Amino acid sequence: MTEAAGELYCHRNTVLNRLARFGQLTSFDSTxxxxxxxVIAALHVHFLAPA
Known part of the structure; x- marks a missing residue:
């Protein structure tokens, strides 16, 4: 989380809170x-699919 937070220029707790919120909204468990x-596969398909 610390490394991801550094890459995103935000606090570690922000990353944890966003992942928790994503889990609440989607019923996916990031752990x-x-x-x-x-989730990663779905994002790849979404961004690679033609518009």
């Missing part, structure tokens, strides 16, 4: 490797 892989 679960399967859920994390699903």
């Amino acid at each position: 679960n490797p399967e859920d994390a892989a699903t």
